[in-house]
Amino acid sequence: MKMRFHPFTSGTLVVNKGTLDNTNWGVKYEHPNPMFAIRHPKGVVVFDTGMNHRALADPGGWWGKSSAGIEVRLTEGDCLPAQLEKVGIGVDEVKYVVMSHLHMDHSGEMLSFPDATFVVRQSELSYAWWPARNQRYTYCFNDLVGTREFAFLGIADGVDFDLFGDGSLVLVHTPGHTPGHQSLVVALPDYDNPILLCQDACYMRTNFERNPYSLNLMWNAEKWFQSIERIRYLAGIGHEIWFGHEMESWDGLIKKFA
Numbered sequence: 001m002k003m004r005f006h007p008f009t010s011g012t013l014v015v016n017k018g019t020l021d022n023t024n025w026g027v028k029y030e031h032p033n034p035m036f037a038i039r040h041p042k043g044v045v046v047f048d049t050g051m052n053h054r055a056l057a058d059p060g061g062w063w064g065k066s067s068a069g070i071e072v073r074l075t076e077g078d079c080l081p082a083q084l085e086k087v088g089i090g091v092d093e094v095k096y097v098v099m100s101h102l103h104m105d106h107s108g109e110m111l112s113f114p115d116a117t118f119v120v121r122q123s124e125l126s127y128a129w130w131p132a133r134n135q136r137y138t139y140c141f142n143d144l145v146g147t148r149e150f151a152f153l154g155i156a157d158g159v160d161f162d163l164f165g166d167g168s169l170v171l172v173h174t175p176g177h178t179p180g181h182q183s184l185v186v187a188l189p190d191y192d193n194p195i196l197l198c199q200d201a202c203y204m205r206t207n208f209e210r211n212p213y214s215l216n217l218m219w220n221a222e223k224w225f226q227s228i229e230r231i232r233y234l235a236g237i238g239h240e241i242w243f244g245h246e247m248e249s250w251d252g253l254i255k256k257f258a
C-alpha cells in the first residue's frame with residue numbers, strides 16, 4: 001500500500017491578526033485550522049484533530065473563555081470524524097493520533113479516538129493540564145478531561161521522533177508557542193520534497209520571513225526563535241513549509257492533494 005496524505009481544515013477561526021503577527025492589531029483575519037490524515041502501510045495516522053463538534057450544540061458552555069474574542073466558523077461536516085469519512089477512513093481505523101500541541105483548535109476531537117495511541121510530548125501533556133495563568137484558556141479543559149485514561153506515548157523534549165522508523169513521518173520538537181509543541185515532517189514516496197507541517201510553531205509566512213511574534217500566544221520567546229531557526233534550516237535543505245494558520249497559501253497547498 002502506498003502512503004497517502006489527506007489535508008483538511010476544521011472550519012476557520014476569525015481572530016485579531018495582531019495576535020499572530022504583532023502588527024495588524026484590530027484587523028480581522030480568517031485562518032484555517034489544519035489537520036491531516038496519513039495512510040501508511042503500518043496504519044492510519046492523524047496529525048491534530050481540529051475543533052470539537054460536541055461544542056456546536058452549546059459553544060459557550062463547551063469552550064467557555066477559550067473562544068472569547070474569536071469567531072468560530074465551523075459545521076459538523078468540517079470536523080475531523082466527518083472529514084475522515086469523506087476520504088473513506090473510519091475513526092476506528094486510526095491507529096496513532098499525533099498532537100502538535102493541545103490548544104483548543106488542535107485538540108478538539110481527541111475524544112473521538114478512544115482506542116488510538118496518542119503521540120504527544122510529555123511536557124505538553126503536563127502543561128495542558130495546569131498551564132500558566134496567561135495560557136489557561138488557550139487549552140479547553142472540556143476537550144481534554146475525558147482523555148485522561150487514553151493511551152499516551154509521552155515523548156521527551158528535544159529529540160526527533162521517527163514514528164515508523166522509516167523516515168516517512170518524523171516529529172520535530174518546536175517549542176516556544178507551547179512547551180511541548182512539535183511539528184511533523186512528511187516524506188511521501190511520490191512527492192518531490194519532504195513537507196514540514198509547522199502548525200503553531202510558525203503561523204504564517206511573515207513569522208518565517210520577518211520575525212514578528214506576539215506574546216499573546218507565547219510560552220517562551222527564546223525557544224520560539226530557536227524553533228523558527230530550525231524551520232528555516234529545514235526549508236534551506238529542501239523541505240516544503242506549510243504554515244499553520246496561513247489562509248493565503250492554504251487552498252493552493254491542499255489542491256495538490258485533492
Ligand SMILES: [Zn+2]
Pocket residue numbers: 101103177200
Ligand atoms: Zn496553539
